[in-house]
Amino acid sequence: MSAEQGMARGEGRTDREDAVPPVRAKLPFPFIPILGDHGGGHREMSMVSRRMKFLIGLVAFLFLFAAELPSNGAESFDFPTLEEEKSLPGEGALRRYDGYVNRWPVSRKRWASEVAKDQQAVVFLGDSITQGWGKDFKGNFQGMKLANRGIGGDTTRGMLIRLQEDVLALNPSAVVLLLGTNDVEVGIEVEAIGRNFEKIIAALKAHDSDMPIVLCRIFPSAPEKSRPAETIQAVNALFEAVAKNDRQITVVDTWTLFAQEDGNSDPKWFKDRLHLNPEGYARWAASLVPVFATLGFLETEADDFEPEEGFESLFNGKDLTGWGFRPTPPRKQPKKPRPNAPVFVEIKEANSFDGKAQSSDGRYEAINGRLVVKTPAEGRRIQQLWTTREFPEDFVLKLEFRATPNADSGVFLRKPQLQCRDYPLAGPYENLETYRPQDWNELIVTVREGVAKATCNGELLTDDMVVPETGPIGLEGDRGQMEYRRIRIKTLE
Numbered sequence: 001m002s003a004e005q006g007m008a009r010g011e012g013r014t015d016r017e018d019a020v021p022p023v024r025a026k027l028p029f030p031f032i033p034i035l036g037d038h039g040g041g042h043r044e045m046s047m048v049s050r051r052m053k054f055l056i057g058l059v060a061f062l063f064l065f066a067a068e069l070p071s072n073g074a075e076s077f078d079f080p081t082l083e084e085e086k087s088l089p090g091e092g093a094l095r096r097y098d099g100y101v102n103r104w105p106v107s108r109k110r111w112a113s114e115v116a117k118d119q120q121a122v123v124f125l126g127d128s129i130t131q132g133w134g135k136d137f138k139g140n141f142q143g144m145k146l147a148n149r150g151i152g153g154d155t156t157r158g159m160l161i162r163l164q165e166d167v168l169a170l171n172p173s174a175v176v177l178l179l180g181t182n183d184v185e186v187g188i189e190v191e192a193i194g195r196n197f198e199k200i201i202a203a204l205k206a207h208d209s210d211m212p213i214v215l216c217r218i219f220p221s222a223p224e225k226s227r228p229a230e231t232i233q234a235v236n237a238l239f240e241a242v243a244k245n246d247r248q249i250t251v252v253d254t255w256t257l258f259a260q261e262d263g264n265s266d267p268k269w270f271k272d273r274l275h276l277n278p279e280g281y282a283r284w285a286a287s288l289v290p291v292f293a294t295l296g297f298l299e300t301e302a303d304d305f306e307p308e309e310g311f312e313s314l315f316n317g318k319d320l321t322g323w324g325f326r327p328t329p330p331r332k333q334p335k336k337p338r339p340n341a342p343v344f345v346e347i348k349e350a351n352s353f354d355g356k357a358q359s360s361d362g363r364y365e366a367i368n369g370r371l372v373v374k375t376p377a378e379g380r381r382i383q384q385l386w387t388t389r390e391f392p393e394d395f396v397l398k399l400e401f402r403a404t405p406n407a408d409s410g411v412f413l414r415k416p417q418l419q420c421r422d423y424p425l426a427g428p429y430e431n432l433e434t435y436r437p438q439d440w441n442e443l444i445v446t447v448r449e450g451v452a453k454a455t456c457n458g459e460l461l462t463d464d465m466v467v468p469e470t471g472p473i474g475l476e477g478d479r480g481q482m483e484y485r486r487i488r489i490k491t492l493e
Contacts, residue, residue, distance in 0.1 A: 077105035077112070080161070090157035090196045092188035100153030107151055111166055114147075118170045121147035122297060125159055125167055126178040128152030129219065132275060140285035144297050145173070155183045156196035163203055174212040174295060175204055176288070178254070180235050181218050181274070185226045194238035201242055201249070212295050213248055214288065215239060217255040220265040222273040229263030240379065247362075247377045250291055253480065256425050257287055257405040286438035287405050290481055294365075294372050303369025303485060311398065311488040314387060314473065317369035320353035325360070326386045326472070342380035342478070352388055359385060363477055371484045373409055373477040384412060384474045392470035394492040397445040400485050404438065407480025413445060413452050414471025418462070422480065432459050440485070448492065 079101045085094055095101075111118075122144055124130050124137075130150025137146055149166045151158070156179050167175060177200070183193045204213055217236045221227035236255055243249040258280070260266045265273045269280035276284065293299040307313050314322060325347045334341075351360055358365035364385045365372050373385075391414065403409070403422035410417040423429045424437060434457035435441055445454045452465040475484060 077109045079104045088157075088161050089199060090160040091192035092155060092157045092183060092186070092196070094158055094161075095153055095155060095182070095186060097153065100151070103151055103153065104158075108162065108166060111147075111149065115169050118145075118147040120171055120173050121145045122174045122176065122292075123147045123149055123167050123170055123172040124176045124178075125163075126150040126176075127154040127182050129181070129275060130178055133281065138278070138281055138285070140281075141289070141292065141298065144292065147172070153182060154179075155186070155188065156180055156193055156200065157183075157188075160196050160200050160203075163200060168203070168207045171208075172211060174214060174297070176214045176216065178216040178218070180239070181221060181227060181232070184218075184221075184228075184231050184235060187226075190231065190234045190238065193235050194242070197239055198242050205248060209248065211248070212250065214291055215243055215249055215251045216284075217251065217253055219276075220255055220259040220263060222264045225272075225274050227274070229259075233263070243377075244379055245377050249377070250295075250375050250481075251379075252287055252291060252375075252404060253406040253425075254284065254287060257283065283437070290402055290404050290438060290483060291375075293370070294367060294374060294481065294483075296367075299368060299370075301368060305369070305486050307486075307488040311396075311490045313486075313488050315366070315371050315484070315487040317366065317485070319355055319357050319366050320359065320364065320371075320385075321355055322388055323364075323371075323385050324350060324352035324354075324388050326350055326384070340379065342382050343376070343378045345381060345383035347383075354388075364475075369485055371475065371487065373475060373482040373484075375404065375407075375481045376477065376479065380408075380479045382476065382478050384476050386412070386474045387472040390414075390470045390472050391489065394448045395446075396490045396492060397447070397473065397488075398442070398490075399487040400440045400442050402438065402440050402483045404481040407482050408478035409480075409482035410474075410476035410478070411443065411445070412472070412474030412476065413447060413465070414467045414469075414473075416452075416465060416467055417474075417476065418443075418445065418452070418454055418465065420476075420482070423456070429456065429459075429461055432456060434459055446492075 080088060080094065122141075124133060124146070127150055130148065131152050133148050133150070135148060137148070147170055159179055179197070179200075180193055183196075201213065204211065217239070218232050220229055220232060232255070240251060243251050258265055258269050267273065269276060269283055271277040289298060303317055316322075327350060328345070328347045331344055331346060345361075353359055353364075363374055363376065363381070363383065365374065397411075397413075399411070401409070401420055403426075405422060406425040407422045408426050409420045411420045412418075419428055420443060421427065422437065423432055423435050429435075436457070441457055443454065443456055445452055447467055450467055450469065451463075452467050453463040454461040454465065473489070475482075
């Protein structure tokens with residue numbers, strides 16, 4: 001694509017957006033990061049230490065901000081000229097259609113005036129889809145401090161260029177990324193998009209190695225939007241390769257969440273096959289709530305549920321007492337392992353987690369009444385957490401579960417596995433009428449005379465699952481995040 005063609009193209013333009021008057025612009029002050037080392041584990045720095053370092057960094061930042069503003073009080077936020085662009089980081093030509101060029105300085109000037117107010121917010125960085133949340137995020141994520149840093153028309157290079165001033169200057173508590181769809185539209189090479197993304201991730205990690213990064217897979221679109229499914233998926237694959245084995249990054253499968261069977265966007269959730277409609281934003285919000293809860297931003301109160309009469313709780317909501325790892329049978333290693341093959345966790349000795357809030361590898365954790373099976377850094381990591389008890393009598397098992405998009409888990413009944421997943425996307429029960437995506441669903445299993453019957457929100461899953469005479473209850477982890485709560489059992493006479 002020629003530079004002239006690239007300049008002419010735009011994403012999500014409206015007359016109102018294109019009418020924004022141009023403002024000349026470059027941020028006139030340096031960024032001052034929070035002082036201190038970043039060698040600790042994920043979000044393990046003491047709260048007192050983090051607050052002190054935050055205050056020191058903020059005071060220094062505000063001092064330099066005030067000292068370096070031009071004397072006339074007018075900040076400079078010019079969109080880079082073609083000549084200036086040559087020396088800026090990243091790859092791919094910046095877009096130059098009027099709506100984007102005008103929107104860039106207006107938005108960034110406003111954000112610069114809100115740096116102090118937005119300190120330690122959860123920052124959403126992206127393009128027009130992120131911008132579409134609005135300032136109040138459509139009423140979602142109540143109780144969270146949020147900052148929207150989406151600019152319609154932006155590319156990964158644009159986000160890289162403005163990362164320090166628009167995002168890192170806020171010393172964010174977490175960053176949510178949705179980026180890359182505009183790069184695909186204007187024909188930036190897939191590998192170049194991946195390299196820009198690597199630089200963004202490197203900068204975020206250098207700023208704070210404890211700060212959670214939530215990566216939303218690029219949404220599907222449509223060929224008529226110059227965003228073919230195969231190209232989007234190629235970019236998603238590069239992004240996930242960067243995120244793989246990095247526990248600081250949580251990947252949310254928002255591609256599958258919005259895709260049809262042909263890989264293009266489902267019109268049900270979009271107003272134009274690219275930008276979300278109100279129902280689409282509600283769906284995106286629901287996909288993020290479980291992740292925010294696990295990170296400690298939402299649902300911070302303990303669950304006060306009490307089991308019904310005759311039922312015994314198998315999970316106390318506070319720690320993993322009564323649960324542990326059991327030895328796994330040896331696995332034969334393949335001669336030529338596939339690059340993206342799942343990791344199968346091998347356990348050599350039994351390990352009880354009585355009194356502990358999380359498993360020895362951190363994958364399973366008790367958080368405010370929820371037994372969370374976290375999204376694995378490997379992409380797919382297959383393992384099981386078991387009750388330390390076995391259950392030879394007939395029983396009724398009740399629990400509730402919540403899955404992130406396309407998450408895969410399972411409930412083991414003495415030994416065999418009942419698939420427990422984000423059913424509409426991950427199967428096998430794709431046509432349940434009462435399933436609530438990314439919300440709590442009730443699973444009831446009745447075991448009588450060696451046969452299990454299971455229902456989800458009252459709909460039958462199976463009534464002929466053969467189980468052994470005795471064995472423990474197990475919870476599997478595979479891909480995505482799965483949460484369980486209110487796990488209880490009743491022995492049948």
